[in-house]
Amino acid sequence: DSKHTFTCTLSSGTNIACIKYWGKKSVALNTPINSSVSVTLDQKDLKTVTTVVASKSFEKNRLWLNGTEEDVTNSKRFNACVDGVRRMGGERRGEGKEVLVEKGGWGDYKVHVSSMNTFPTAAGLASSAAGYSALVKCLAEVFCASESYPGELSTIARQGSGSACRSLQGGFVAWRMGSKADGSDSMAEQVCNENHWPEMRAVILVISDLKKDTSSTEGMGTSVDTSELLGFRAREGGVVDRRMELIEKAYKERDFEAFGKVTMQDSNQFHATCLDTYPPIFYMNDTSKSVIKIVHAYNAWKGRVAAAYTFDAGPNAVIYCLDDVVDEVLALMLQYYPGRRLDGRYVRDGEAWGRARG
Numbered sequence: 001d002s003k004h005t006f007t008c009t010l011s012s013g014t015n016i017a018c019i020k021y022w023g024k025k026s027v028a029l030n031t032p033i034n035s036s037v038s039v040t041l042d043q044k045d046l047k048t049v050t051t052v053v054a055s056k057s058f059e060k061n062r063l064w065l066n067g068t069e070e071d072v073t074n075s076k077r078f079n080a081c082v083d084g085v086r087r088m089g090g091e092r093r094g095e096g097k098e099v100l101v102e103k104g105g106w107g108d109y110k111v112h113v114s115s116m117n118t119f120p121t122a123a124g125l126a127s128s129a130a131g132y133s134a135l136v137k138c139l140a141e142v143f144c145a146s147e148s149y150p151g152e153l154s155t156i157a158r159q160g161s162g163s164a165c166r167s168l169q170g171g172f173v174a175w176r177m178g179s180k181a182d183g184s185d186s187m188a189e190q191v192c193n194e195n196h197w198p199e200m201r202a203v204i205l206v207i208s209d210l211k212k213d214t215s216s217t218e219g220m221g222t223s224v225d226t227s228e229l230l231g232f233r234a235r236e237g238g239v240v241d242r243r244m245e246l247i248e249k250a251y252k253e254r255d256f257e258a259f260g261k262v263t264m265q266d267s268n269q270f271h272a273t274c275l276d277t278y279p280p281i282f283y284m285n286d287t288s289k290s291v292i293k294i295v296h297a298y299n300a301w302k303g304r305v306a307a308a309y310t311f312d313a314g315p316n317a318v319i320y321c322l323d324d325v326v327d328e329v330l331a332l333m334l335q336y337y338p339g340r341r342l343d344g345r346y347v348r349d350g351e352a353w354g355r356a357r358g
């Protein structure tokens, strides 16, 4: 029934946190124990492309991730996004302006979703952030959803994956933890748009494209239960609150030294928290640690913070730097990890080295 079938395709970029989210206040609502902030990468290299088809004739919601169907019948996260955006659905008109679906008339519709990542899934490169952000944006188009308060879609993306709320916007984006018990004010807010600091670059080093062995949800749960360092880090007026203020000021003033230093410190404290978790979680491997050493040696040689590494829940490195040193940083990495250039990416035996614009 083509009159009652609607479709939308769009893409979303991933984001890489500078001040890390680690720990849930409410697992059910997917709210965090601390605020966080990230840079949304442009969509040149790393992105998710999603198509949503909504129809009354579909029997159930279905999802294909990179071409393989995943059973989403019991996926709380996926269904929270579909149901949440569908409830916000508005009137949809046809080409002759006739009303095809009335406001609030989407109850019988089910969706088929295809989602493709242009980068390794679940390897600590925030694939879930780009994925759930693309899903929520697509659903909003299909269902003609409108927000009853600013940020409502962000609170829905958050329920898919926390970091996804930060990918709905470009540039430098903060996820404010919020204080309301229902999570309705736990949402992302753009601090600076994507044109604010055009020289910003993110060099992505894919050290391993294997799926991480401890999911972020599982890891956060164990850390909240066992790590005293996490409590110290996340408490009100604690390390994270102080760093959020500092880094937002640095980004606004385009102060790379201050931005880079606190980015590296926060990555290190996040991984220290993982080590402080019992039993400990190791996301970085020896290659990751060698990248840290090289970046510090490079900065010492430059006499300033010219490059800043950060690692999420996996061994892969992201190096933030400014445009004027990006070729030097790449040359340095190729010196230690030799490879060859292929279509704008650097490829090593069995490994991919890419570059993306921040």
Ligand code: PMV
Binding pocket: 016, 017, 019, 020, 021, 022, 036, 126, 128, 129, 161, 162, 163, 164, 216, 217, 312, 313
């Ligand atoms: O939202 P999740 O479940 O993908 O968790 C993200 C956790 C980190 O990537 C480690 C940090 C962050 O703020 O993105």
